[in-house]
Amino acid sequence: MTEALASLPAREARRAAFLARAGHAAASLVALPADASTRRYFRLDGAGLLLMDSPPHSEPIGPFVRVARQLRQLGLSAPALFEVDEEAGLALIEDFGHDTYTRLLAAGHPEGELYRLAIDALVTLHRAAPDAGQGVYDALQLSDEYALFIDWYAPLLIGQEAALALRESYLALFAEVCADVAQRRETLVLRDFHVDNLMLLQGREGVAACGLLDFQDALVGAAAYDVMSLLEDARRDVSEARRVALLLHYLKQRPELDAPRFLEDYRRLAAQRHAKVLGIFVRLAGRDGKHGYLAHLPRTLGLFVQALEAQALGPLRDWLDRHMPAWREPLPPATLQALRQTPYRLVQGSSHDLHP
Structure with a gap:
């Protein structure tokens, strides 16, 4: 065994050693499709388990473990943890199977049923007091995210130097937009x-039927954020009628909320998230070569434009009209083609990236 491990690349050898310690040395691994992160998942064929590989230098596994335990204590379905090596960034976790919401919706599963279940899971989460030791979704964190628009997306509209010159005023305007919601610790x-x-888990009742994934970056903040994230999805259209119905479904279950303030938080966070995602998708394509995300830019831009129609977002909207007149328009085909072929820094004619 030792000789065999010595011949493997370092990361693969760590996975093999971890599996051997956990009693699965002979397991056959099937790699699952990668996402936007450096994490990787492998299905242990026939074992009902996944191997989670989260490199410690880039995505430490500790936050995933802590949040999974919090969610399970609330009766929500985060994957069970069977074996964890935080130092190595490896874990054996429960395999929820194949029924992702994305796959089920594509197959014609009733949309309303799935979305109501997800909203009900959020209601359960939001009724519980957050862990006092959890990090917070504060003004600095929000700023780091909406800065992605000016650092990555805006240069495609007006050039890198012009975007850099406008960066400070953009951040100041967005800080005003998010000043109140940044104080939420709900x-x-x-x-x-x-x-x-999200996944549909057969044989489980109530909110436990909603399987939760990819929550390792969780922070304490505004309840409106995850509701908005579900209903204003960069990857999938949700009709206005469906969005309104689900918002009402959520608010009816939480009569203790100040509903107007919740909806105001929702609007401001929608602008913040869509600005972030526009920047992220460009960065993933231009810097990381993950070009598939470019297909979602038109939808995300449409959501951003819609969010900025709110009266409270008027100053930011007017600023964009003044400095980036074409901000509402989809990126030209030539720009998208360049992103598919060239690192972002070369698209901009610069010798360095704005972000690491």
Whole structure:
């Protein structure tokens, strides 16, 4: 065994050694499709388990473990943890199977049923007091995210130097937009709550039937965030009628909320998230070569434009009209083609990236 491990690449050898310690040395691994992160998942064929490989230098596994335990204590379905090596960034976790919301919706499963279940899971989460030791979704964190628009998307509209010159005024305007909502400490915010990260679990009742994935970046913040993330999905259209019905479904279950304030939080966070996602999708394509995300830019831009129609977002909207007149328009085909072929820094004619 030792000789065999010595011949493997370092990361593969660590996975093999971990599996051997856990009693699965002979397991056949099937790699699952990768997402936007450096994490990888492998299905242990026939074992009902997944091997989670989260490199410690880039995505430590500890936050996933802590949040999974919190969610399970609330009766929500995060994957069970069977074996964890935080130092190595490896874990054996429960395999929820194949029924992601994305796959089920594509197969014609009733949309309303799945979305109501997801909203009910959020209601359960939001009724619980957040863990006092959890990090917070504060003004700095929100700023780091909406900065992605000016750092990555805006240069495609007006050039890198012009975007850099406008960066400070953009950040100041967006800080005003988010000043109030940045103070919320209402609930654990999973931060990537959408159909790609939700599963329908057969044989479980109530909110436990909703399987939760990809929550390791959770922070304490505003309850409106995950509701908005579900209903304003960069990857999938949700009709306005469905969005309104689900918002009402959520608010009816939480009569203790200040509903107007919740909806105001929702609007402001929608602008924040869509600005972030526009930047992220460009960065994933131009810097990381993950070009598939470019297909979602038109939808995300449409959601961003819609969010900025709110009266409270008027100053930011007017600023964009003044400095980036074409911000509402989809990126030209030539720009998208360049992103598919060239690192972002070369698209901009610069010798360095704005972000690492």
